Amino acid sequence: MPRMTVNERPVEYDMDPQTPLLWALRDASNLTGSKYGCGNGDCGSCMVLVDGAALRSCLITIEEAEGRFVTTIEGLSRDRSHPVQQAMVAEGAIQCGFCTPGIVMAGAALIQRNASPSKEDIEAAIPNLCRCGVYPRLVRAIERAGRVARRQETISAAPAPGISNEDAAEAVPALRPITPSSDPSDSGDD
Numbered sequence: 125m126p127r128m129t130v131n132e133r134p135v136e137y138d139m140d141p142q143t144p145l146l147w148a149l150r151d152a153s154n155l156t157g158s159k160y161g162c163g164n165g166d167c168g169s170c171m172v173l174v175d176g177a178a179l180r181s182c183l184i185t186i187e188e189a190e191g192r193f194v195t196t197i198e199g200l201s202r203d204r205s206h207p208v209q210q211a212m213v214a215e216g217a218i219q220c221g222f223c224t225p226g227i228v229m230a231g232a233a234l235i236q237r238n239a240s241p242s243k244e245d246i247e248a249a250i251p252n253l254c255r256c257g258v259y260p261r262l263v264r265a266i267e268r269a270g271r272v273a274r275r276q277e278t279i280s281a282a283p284a285p286g287i288s289n290e291d292a293a294e295a296v297p298a299l300r301p302i303t304p305s306s307d308p309s310d311s312g313d314d
């Protein structure tokens with residue numbers, strides 16, 4: 125069974141070695157921050173760090189990840205204080221958010237190897253698709269994250285969510301657990 129280190133913890137996946145890393149992370153490790161967008165390597169929403177490089181986790185199997193160090197968005201920072209996270213919030217570079225974890229991981233890998241990237245460097249290193257079109261803001265955010273990484277600027281940590289899971293379920297019906305009394309399809313006539 126493939127073994128690797130995920131977010132600094134040793135993991136052994138009791139799964140088919142050909143399982144894409146994305147599904148092992150999401151289904152077996154419950155690390156659902158990495159998203160499934162296309163499954164073809166086109167969108168980048170599944171991007172994670174493997175030995176520090178941003179890779180599309182839908183394209184590598186857990187057999188190929190054997191013995192490697194994997195970092196997901198959950199392991200990047202405990203409090204969303206990574207410069208890329210701070211700068212993306214500060215620049216409003218997060219819209220629907222679905223593509224955001226993959227973008228953050230690609231940006232983090234870039235800033236790690238080049239804290240003064242040009243616009244061209246950013247566009248080459250972050251090929252992720254974003255239907256909301258945050259690209260101009262994304263470039264500004266990554267440039268700003270580089271300044272933070274170079275200690276030329278500070279940004280306050282992104283605020284914690286201002287809502288509890290329970291309150292979110294109250295506000296968003298789709299988040300409520302289905303119970304016999306709340307499921308309209310359950311008439312109770314068995």
Ligand code: FES
Nearest residue numbers: 161162163168182
């Ligand atoms: S889901 Fe992996 S690149 Fe789109």
Ligand code: FES
Nearest residue numbers: 221223254255256
């Ligand atoms: S924020 Fe990327 S698709 Fe909307």
